[in-house]
Amino acid sequence: MLLRTIDKQGLFAWMLLSGILSGVLMIGFEWNGWVCAFLSINIVTFVLMLVDKVQAVQSGRRLSERSLYVMTLLGGSVGMLTAMYTLRHKNRKPSFQLVVWTLVLLQLGLILYESSFLTSFFYGKASF
8 A cells, every 4th residue: 555545635735726727827817738738747745745735743644655756756745845944834844855956856857758759759859
């Protein structure tokens, strides 16, 4: 069993709230779908880190680090880093920081790779 029930519920809430907020942003501001998805995923990631921080202070039920890693991996890296340093949550734990920063660098590398591949593909320099 990879995730506990609370983690599954947290990830489900994260996906649901991100989708709703993304739709609201698309309708309200008529922005690009990718921009709305990026913003909403990161806003909801930040909010869930805030909830986890409150639960930590009150000794309540918390999300596992594994579920926070999943949120980071699936696009919430900006929200995760912002929450870590503005809320001072999980910022004293080197193992958590190492994994989060590794995921961020992995995402940046993937973005750079994809953007260079797409640029070369559209300008006819790509080789398969």
